[in-house]
Amino acid sequence: MPHNIKLPQPSNVDSLLRWAQRVSEQVSNICVSYRNGNFYAQSPLTKLDNCLIIMGKSFSITDFMKLLRLLKNNAVGDIFVYKSIQIAGITCVRFLFDNNCEALKEALVEYSYLTRLDFSLHNAIPDFAKPGLVLMDMDSTTIQMECIDEIAKRYGVGDEVVQVTKQAMQGKVDFNDSLRTRVAKLKGAPVNILQEVADTMPVMPGLAHFISTLKQAHWKVAIASGGFNFFANRLKNDYGFDEVIANDLGIEDDKLTGEVTGNIVNADVKAETLIRLANKYKINRQQTVAIGDGANDLVMMSAASTGIALHAKLIVQQNADISLNYVDLEGAEIILTLSSKDAW
Numbered sequence: 001m002p003h004n005i006k007l008p009q010p011s012n013v014d015s016l017l018r019w020a021q022r023v024s025e026q027v028s029n030i031c032v033s034y035r036n037g038n039f040y041a042q043s044p045l046t047k048l049d050n051c052l053i054i055m056g057k058s059f060s061i062t063d064f065m066k067l068l069r070l071l072k073n074n075a076v077g078d079i080f081v082y083k084s085i086q087i088a089g090i091t092c093v094r095f096l097f098d099n100n101c102e103a104l105k106e107a108l109v110e111y112s113y114l115t116r117l118d119f120s121l122h123n124a125i126p127d128f129a130k131p132g133l134v135l136m137d138m139d140s141t142t143i144q145m146e147c148i149d150e151i152a153k154r155y156g157v158g159d160e161v162v163q164v165t166k167q168a169m170q171g172k173v174d175f176n177d178s179l180r181t182r183v184a185k186l187k188g189a190p191v192n193i194l195q196e197v198a199d200t201m202p203v204m205p206g207l208a209h210f211i212s213t214l215k216q217a218h219w220k221v222a223i224a225s226g227g228f229n230f231f232a233n234r235l236k237n238d239y240g241f242d243e244v245i246a247n248d249l250g251i252e253d254d255k256l257t258g259e260v261t262g263n264i265v266n267a268d269v270k271a272e273t274l275i276r277l278a279n280k281y282k283i284n285r286q287q288t289v290a291i292g293d294g295a296n297d298l299v300m301m302s303a304a305s306t307g308i309a310l311h312a313k314l315i316v317q318q319n320a321d322i323s324l325n326y327v328d329l330e331g332a333e334i335i336l337t338l339s340s341k342d343a344w
Contacts, residue, residue: 005040005041006038006039006040007023007026007032007038007039007040007041008022008023008026008039009038009039010061010064010065011061012061012062014061015060015061016059016060016061016063016064016084016091016093017084017085017086017091019061019084020084020085023039026041031043031080031081031082031096032080032081033078033079033080033081034068034079034080034081035078035079039081042080050096050097050121050122050123051094051095051096051120051121051122051123051125051338051339052094052095052096052097052104052108052119052120052121053092053093053094053095053119053120053334053335053338053339054067054092054093054095054117054118054119055090055091055092055093055117055118055119055120055327055330055331055334056090056091056092056115056116056117056118056326056327057089057090057091057116057326057327058091058116059091059092059093059117063115063117064093066111066115067111070107070108070111071095071097071104073107074103074104074107076097076104078097079095079097080095080096080097081093081094081095082094082095082096083338087330087333087334087337087338088206088209088330088333088334089330090327090330090331090334092334092338094338104121105121108121112325112326116326117326118323118324118325118326118327118331120322120331120335120339121322122306122321122322122339124286124305124306125305125306125335125336125339126286126287126288126289126305126306126336126339127287127339128217128219128336128337128339129217130284130287131217131218131219131220131281131283131287132217132219132220132283132287132288132289132336133219133220133221133222133274133277133278133281133283133287133288133289134214134219134220134221134222134288134289134290134291134332135221135222135223135224135270135273135274135277135288135289135290135291135300135304136221136222136223136224136290136291136292137223137224137225137226137270137291137292137293137294137297137300138223138225138227138231138232138235138244138246139225139226139227139294140169140293140294140311141204141291141292141293141297141310141311142203142204142207142223142235143201143202143203143204143231143235144202144203144204145201145202146162146165146227147197147201147227147228147231148161148165148179148182148183148186148227148228149161149162149165150197150200151186151189151193151194151197152182152185152186154189154193154196154197155185155186155189155193157185157186160185161182161185161186164178164181164182165178165182168294168295168296169293169294169295169296169313170294170295170313170314170315171294171295171296171298171313171315175226175264175266175267175295175296176264176266179226179247179260179264180259180260180264183249183256183258183259183260184258184259185258186249186256186258187256187257187258187259188255188256188258189255189256190254190255190256191251191254191255191256192254194228194230194231194249197231198230198231198234201231201234201235203235203239204310204328204329205328205329205330206327206328206329206330206331206332206333207239207329208239209329209330209333210329210330210332210333211239211240211241213333213336213337215240220242220243220277220281220283221240221241221242222241222242222243222244222245222273222277223235223236223241223243223244223245223246224244224245224246224265224269224270224273224274224300225244225245225246225247225265226246226247226264226265226266226270226294226296227246227247228246228247228248228249229244229245229246229247229248230249231246232244232245232246243277245265245269245273246265247260247262247264247265248260248261248262249261266296267295267296267297267298267299267300268299270290270296270297270299270300271299271300271302271303273300274288274290274300274303274304275303285304285305286305287305288303288304288305288306289304289305289306289307289308289332289336290303290304290306290307290308291307291308291310291329291332292307292308292309292310292312292316293309293310293311293312293313293316294312294313294316295313295315295316297312297316298315298316298319301316301319301320301321302319306321306322306335307319307320307321307322308320308321308322308323308324308331308332308335309322309323309324310324310328310329310331310332311324311325311328322335
């Protein structure tokens, strides 16, 4: 397709999706090239080095144009817009370009903060068209709470436990020691508290759709948690996780003993679990993703091809490949589905 077919300029009365629809009505099966302040029809290219995905619950034309200016101001040359669509209620746009993307990250972090849009900037991502593995943390990642904190609150020792949990997730205290300290505070709690907490677990938005999308693509999805098997197994049964691994609470006479039984699932065990499951299911390590929020997820994220920080502590955001702060698990779904080579 010739590169000189000028496309409609976005207007302030357009939504981003409406503009994308106007473009597709004029020419189909194309991407959009942005140069010299104008938009042109462009045949889809077979290879570009870097992929940028911007996504958010609200994504305006103003935000879109600010982003294009940001890219130009950071020495990005030819910019190609692939896909301006909505997935699971999130508006997202994918850009491809062949400049070095490292220098962009700092500018994009500021842009993300100002617009409340998340971004993924990468030059290597698992191919969603091939089998893969997603390994997820549980507390504050798969669900929107810390189970041990909820048990402690119901037992009347919440203040003593919550602060230790925060320190552990920020990497300020040893995880094994902190877990034993917190569980000891639960000694004597009636076991029915566990069922009460399980019955009221708020799952992370987008969880069911994310798992369904993974299953349809023949991906495996599992939980590796420093929390407890009582809750991980409930999620496995309710949502169809392939495997879960977590800690066991000691129980005697229908009361918690205040002890963790068996080996503790810590940062190293999480990483080992990712490698074990990849080997078990014959999945190439390049096809692995780890999602977490706490410092004890960093080793697991480093072991994976791609580590995604979800509403994470600062230390995790600083070390993850991708950080999602404003969208939920829909963001992880978008990153995988839009990064597929088949989607190029």
